[in-house]
Amino acid sequence: MMGLKRGVLIIVASVLLGYLSSSWAVLHLLLTPEHKPMTQTPVQLGFPNTKSVWVETSKDHIRLRGWLVPANQSRAIILVHGIHSNAWDCQTPDVVRAYQASGFQVFLFDLRAHGGSGGEHIGLGLHEHHDIQAIVDYLQTEAAIPPGSIGLHGTSYGAVVALFAAADIEAIKAVIADSAYANLFDVIGGELERQTGLPSEWGVMFAPGFELMGRVVYGLDIDKAMPLQAVRKIQQRPLLLIHGQEDEILPPDHARRLNQAGGPNTQLWLLPGRRHTQGVRLVPDCDKLSPLREEFLRRTTSFFKRYL
Numbered sequence: 001m002m003g004l005k006r007g008v009l010i011i012v013a014s015v016l017l018g019y020l021s022s023s024w025a026v027l028h029l030l031l032t033p034e035h036k037p038m039t040q041t042p043v044q045l046g047f048p049n050t051k052s053v054w055v056e057t058s059k060d061h062i063r064l065r066g067w068l069v070p071a072n073q074s075r076a077i078i079l080v081h082g083i084h085s086n087a088w089d090c091q092t093p094d095v096v097r098a099y100q101a102s103g104f105q106v107f108l109f110d111l112r113a114h115g116g117s118g119g120e121h122i123g124l125g126l127h128e129h130h131d132i133q134a135i136v137d138y139l140q141t142e143a144a145i146p147p148g149s150i151g152l153h154g155t156s157y158g159a160v161v162a163l164f165a166a167a168d169i170e171a172i173k174a175v176i177a178d179s180a181y182a183n184l185f186d187v188i189g190g191e192l193e194r195q196t197g198l199p200s201e202w203g204v205m206f207a208p209g210f211e212l213m214g215r216v217v218y219g220l221d222i223d224k225a226m227p228l229q230a231v232r233k234i235q236q237r238p239l240l241l242i243h244g245q246e247d248e249i250l251p252p253d254h255a256r257r258l259n260q261a262g263g264p265n266t267q268l269w270l271l272p273g274r275r276h277t278q279g280v281r282l283v284p285d286c287d288k289l290s291p292l293r294e295e296f297l298r299r300t301t302s303f304f305k306r307y308l
Contacts, residue, residue, distance in 0.1 A: 023206050073104060080159070129169065
């Protein structure tokens with residue numbers, strides 16, 4: 001009998017160890033994006049007076065590569081790119097050009113674990129607010145941008161980062177979140193399938209392991225990585241939610257749920273006929289312009305003109 005119990009315990013321990021090891025391996029992959037290099041410099045993209053900047057986060061001392069595009073006003077917009085991307089990727093130059101022409105200074109940067117910045121892992125928006133805080137500090141001290149004159153414009157994963165950052169940083173006055181998700185666990189299965197080839201249904205199976213490994217290995221409380229909670233904390237500040245009605249990566253219901261959690265200054269714009277982050281260019285084929293491009297740039301610049 002003792003031998004049988006010992007055998008059962010060994011089997012249970014082996015299964016548990018295998019589950020936790022697999023959870024860590026998959027989570028590690030999901031939290032480790034590619035460092036996508038720049039293909040063109042800001043000068044080549046038509047921004048000759050751009051200032052190259054390095055900032056460092058105060059909490060975990062990660063160096064972030066950034067650029068400040070000057071303009072004639074003491075108002076600034078921080079652009080936050082999506083995952084597996086970089087500051088100057090795809091449609092970003094179009095957005096920068098529109099904001100600069102409207103008088104806004106623009107700060108672009110490579111998120112932690114992206115592009116030329118330091119760091120090995122993303123933080124699901126929970127750690128990236130340190131990235132945004134470092135940039136806000138730079139804008140206030142080095143570019144003389146006063147509190148209340150700083151906006152955030154995030155795209156996809158960058159939109160999630162923007163929501164979490166605004167919830168923690170009072171100096172951020174207004175936010176545009178383009179194609180954000182509402183709940184991490186609603187999308188983790190899809191990311192699991194896209195990045196590993198494993199069935200998306202396995203996301204539910206791995207969820208407890210992700211929560212434990214996230215906390216123990218990466219210092220992440222995954223239960224708190226829910227943008228819905230962040231939106232509830234910024235209810236009184238202006239928030240423009242943008243989402244493609246045909247988004248197959250993050251269905252538009254995410255935007256509707258975020259909008260419901262928002263306050264009186266929250267707006268929702270669903271882009272008819274557009275898929276994921278296709279307001280300016282038809283990603284992933286960035287050479288093709290979106291039919292909504294002019295309206296997208298007009299609405300986003302008008303939003304910040306009104307609230308900053």
